[in-house]
Amino acid sequence: MLLIAALGLAIVFGLMGVINLAHGELIMLGAYATFVVQNIFKPFGEPWFSFYIIVAIPIAFIVSALMGLIIERGAIRFLYGRPLETLLATWGVSLILRQLVRSVNWSLFMAIGIFALLFFGGMQLLKRLVDWQNIRSKALVILLPLAAGIAIAFNLLLGANPALSKPWFSARNVDVTAPTWLRGGTTALGFQTPYVRLFIIALTILCLIGVYWFLQRSTWGLKIRAVTQNRTMSSCLGIPTSKVDALTFALGSGLAGIAGCAVSLLGSVGPNTGQSYIVDTFMVVVVGGVGNLWGAVVAAMGIGILNYLIGSGTLALFLTSVNAPQSLIDLLLFFATSSMAKVVVFALIIVFLQIKPAGLFPQKGRTAEL
Template sequence: MLASFLDVLFNGISTGSVLLIAALGLAIIFGLMGVINMAHGELMMLGAYTTFIVQNVCKELGGIWFESYIFFAIVTAFLLTAVFGLILEKGIIRYLYGRPLETLLATWGVSLILKQFVRSVNWVLFIGISLFCLLFFGGLWILNSRFNSHFNFIRFRSWVIGLLFSLSLAVSFTTANFFSQTYKLSVNQPWFGAQNVDVTAPTWLQEGLNFSELNIPVWLKEDWGLGTLYFPYTRIFIIFLTIVCVTGIYLFLQRSRWGLRIRAVTQNRDMSACLGIPTETVDGITFALGSGLAGIAGAAISLLGSVGPNTGQNYIIDTFMVVVVGGVGNFLGSIIAALGIGTANFLIASGTLTFLFAPIPPLVDFFKFFSTTSMAKVMVFGLIITFLQWKPTGIFAQKGRNVEL
C-alpha cells in the first residue's frame, strides 16, 4: 500500500517537474510579457528532436561522448529553441503586443508550420529555408542598421521589404532546386517523417534506485512493501534538472543586470523606457529565455518516451493550467501548481485513490471511473475550474505588464 503510493507520488513529482520546466518558460512569456504563445508545445518538440539528433551524433562517436550526450543535448536544445524564439519575437510577436487574439492565432499558425516542418524536413527544404532566413533577416538587419533613419527608406520601407522578401525567396528556391538536381537530393526522403523516434538514455541513466538493495530495516522492506520500490534514474535526473533550472532562473531574474531590467519592464514599461532601458531588447531576451526553457523541457520529455510531431501537444494544456493555477507570472505558484497537477494526474489515473478510500464504497466506485489517463485529466480540469471559481487569479495574485489596466 505505502510502496504503491510512494511510487505514484514519485512518478507524479517527476512528471510535474517536466511541467514546471515548461511552465517556467510559459510564465516568462505569458506572465511577464502578456503573450499567449500557442507554439510553446512545438518548441518543446524541437528540443526533443534536438536531443534525438545529438544522441545519434554522439552514438557514432561512442565512448564517453554517448555517456555524456544528454548534457550536450540540453545545452543545444536550449540554444536552438532560444534562437528560434528570438526570431519569432523579432519577426512576428513584436508587432502584436497588446493584441492577444492576433498573437494567439499567429503562434497557433507557427505551431502548425513547425509540426508539418518536422514531418517533411529534408536536405532540400533545409537548404532552402536556411538560405532564405540568412538572406531575408540578414538583409533586414543591414537595412535597419544602415538606412533606418534615411527619409527615402522610411517612405518606401514596405516596398523595400517586399522586394527583399521576393528576392530572398527566389534565390533560396533556385539554390535548393540546384542542389536537388546536382547532388540528387530527394524531396521524398524526410529526416524524421510522421512516425515517432526513440531516444536512448545514457548507460548510467538506464537503471534505477532499487530499494530492495538498500540497507534499510527488514520491516520496512517486507511489512511496508518498500522492497518493491524502483525509481528510474531518468526521472531522478529530471527532478534534479528542474531544480537546477528553477535555481538558475531565480538567480538570473533576481541577481543579474538583465534580470533587473526584465522585472522593471514588467512592472512599468513606459517608465523603464524613460530611464534608458532598451525595452525591445528586453522583450527579445525574455522571449528567447522562455523558449529556451521549453527546449530543455523537450530534452527531458525525450527521456520519458518516444518523440513525435505531436509530442508538445501532450503537455501544452497542462502547462497552461500550471501558469493559470499558480498565478500568472508567479514562479512560486508555478512550482506548487506543477507538482500538484502532475501528482494529481498520476494519483487519479493509477487508481491509488481507490485503495485510500476502500472503506467507503461510493468513493471507490467514483475514483475507479476516473482511473484512466484521459478521465484523470477530465477530473483534474474539473478541480482546476472549481478552484478558479474560488481564486480567479490563481494561488498568488497576477503580476505582469497589464495588471494595472
C-alpha cells in the same frame, strides 16, 4: 517535467503577458535537438555516448531559445498588448513548426538559408547603398518575390536529388535512448523510482534555482522585471525595452527546450509531442497565479500528483483498503485511466478557479491592482 515546461511558460505568459501557443512546439524542438545530439554522439562509442545528455541540455536550450528569438522578432513584437492576435499568430507558428519538423530536409534547409541570405542580405545592402526610407516599400515588393522565387527554384532543383530531399526526421516518432547510467532505478523510501525521473527532478531544481537567481540577482533580470511591470517608464529610464523583450522570450523558449530534453527521456518524440503538454503547462501557470514562479512550482506538483493518483488508480486502491463505500471506489476506478484523470483534474481546476480566480498565490499589498 511539467514544471520545467511550465517554468518557461510562466516567464513568457506570466511576465510578458504573451499567450504563446507555440510553447509546446518549442518543447518538441528541444526534444528533437536532444535526438540529433544523441545521433551525433553515437559513432563515438561508449565512454562518450554516456554523456551526450549533458551536451544535449545546453544545445536544446540554445536551439529553442534561437527559435523563440526568431518568433519574437518576426511576429510577437508587433503584437504586444493584443492577446487575440498573439494567440492566433503563435498558433500559426506552432503549425508551421510542426510541419517543418515533418518535412525538413537538406534542400528545404538550404532553400530557407538562401531566402534569408538574399532577402535580409539584400535589405542590408540596399540600406547601406541608397536612401532606405524613400524606397522601403518598393524595395520590399521587389526583393521579397525575388528572394522567394530563387529559393523555391533552388528547392525544386535540389529536390530532384533523393539524397538531399530525404526528410531528416519524417512524420514518425523518433526515440531517444537514455544513457546507461540513467537506466534502471532505485528503491528509496519504499518507492520504485527510475533514475531518469530523479535526473529530471534534479534538472528541474537546477533550472528553478537558475531562473530565480537570474531574475532576482542579475542586472538583466532586474531589467526584465522592470519592463514587465512598467514598460513605458522603463524605456524612459534608458532601458532598451525591445532588447529586454527579446531576451525574456528567448529565456522562456530556452527553458521549453530543456523541458523538451526531459520529455525525450521519458518517451518517444514526434512532431505532435508539444501538443500534449501545452494545455497542462497553461493550467499550471493559471493555477499557480500568473507571473508567480512559486505558484507555478506548487501548482505543477499538485497537478502532477493529482493526475497520478487518480490516473493510476492509486486512490481507488487506497480507498478499498480503508473500506470506503463501494460506489465511491467504482467512481474512482471509472476515472482511473490517464485521459479520464485529465478530465477530473481539469474539472477540479475549474472549481478551484471559481474560488480563487487569481491562482494559488495572488499578489497582495498596495500594488496588487497594478
